[in-house]
Amino acid sequence: MSPVAQQAWTWFKRLAPWALAALVLALVARQARTVEWPAVWLALQALSIVQLLTAAGLALLSYGLVASFDLIGRRLTGHTLSAPRTLATAAISYAFNLNFGALVGGFGLRLRLYMRGGLSAPTVAQVIAHSMVTNWLGYLWVGGVVLLWAPPRLTGDWAQSDIALRAIGAAMIALALVYLALCGWSRQRELSWHGHTLALPGGRVALLQALLGGASWLLIGAIAWSLFGTRIDYPAVLGALLLAAVAGVLTHVPAGLGVLEAVFVATLGNRLPATEVLATVLAYRAAYYLMPLALALPAYAWSEAAARRGRRAE
Structure with a gap:
């Protein structure tokens, strides 16, 4: 590749995600202006207590x-933090991650809570990495199957052909299979990416x-589907959820607010x-x-209070 072409490719990689994010946000804003919000409130009130x-x-x-997922990282890194504390740390961090973004919950809060338990920063980074791989590995094969099947x-500005979506689905499944093949048969036991390594x-x-990753996405889809009731079939709801997850990641909007x-x-x-749809x-x-x-929130507050009591007792 010539220096000019290489420089152009570098700029494309930097700008393309932001351009795509801007496009998605523009579509979101356009959609929001057409909503009859009083009707949404009435539809929300119609949901049953059972749902x-x-x-x-x-x-x-x-x-x-x-x-x-963090228990997998616990096993692979060999850290000695108890399983219940690992689960509690992961659950609290995930709630913050969804609502405030990955930097706050997925990384910052997890790092704070795990290091308070005696783990080193590199060990925490490995736990986070294995958790992310588990999540997105499940996404790849579940999303791939949905797009193929x-x-x-x-509709509207979001429309894509079935051929394009099925091609993307096939590529997603292929990526998941490549990872499984590397883990099962590759002699190289580490993956490297921009100076970061993953065992x-x-x-x-x-x-x-x-x-586990696939079951997680299927279960998240079931949450939304249970609220739609029998009005929409499960594969359609799951497909919408999977698309919304990627759109939320691309736009970097905390909690995917408006994007979802x-x-x-x-x-x-x-349908x-x-x-x-909005009410649901x-x-x-x-x-x-x-x-x-x-x-x-109260679980994290209790953790902070307990840590302060421990420091005063020392």
Whole structure:
């Protein structure tokens, strides 16, 4: 590659994510201006208590499953922090991560809580890395299957052809299989990326990562689906959720505020009135984002108070 072409490619890699983020946010703003918000409130009131309680129960179960990702990092790094404390740290951090962004919850808070338990920063970084791999490995194969089997029907400015979505789905599954193959048969036991290294687990642990990560996304999809009831089939809801997750990551908006709602409307707005879709997504946000945060905040406050008492006692 010539120096000019290499420089152009470098600039493209820097600017492309921001351009895509700007496009998504512009579409979100355009969608928000067309919403009849009083009708959304009426649709939200129509949700049954059974639906809300089911969503809340599934959300708590989902957090337990996501927290278990850190147990894989515990095994692979060999750190001695107890399993219950590892699970509690992961669950609190995940609630902060979803609502305030990865830098706050996924990295900053996790680092603080784990290092308070005696772990070194490099060990915490490995635990976080293995948790992220578990999450996105599950996303790859679940999302790939959804795009191949039942590609979402996007509307308006979001529309994409089924051929393009199925091609993306096939590529996602291929990436997941490459990771499993590397873990199972590669002689090179580390992956390197921009100066960062990740120790590859064995094939059985990698398979466990794929199963746990995939089960997590399927369960998150079930939370949203339980709120839609029988009005929309599960694959369609799951597909909308998976697209919204990527859009939220690309835009760097904490909690995917507005992005989540816009993607669901763009994906499912041809099956239900937009006001009903928005009402359901707001209920999903309350169950999966806000309720766990309401539990995580006092748990974190208690942790901080306990740490201060311990320092005074020394």
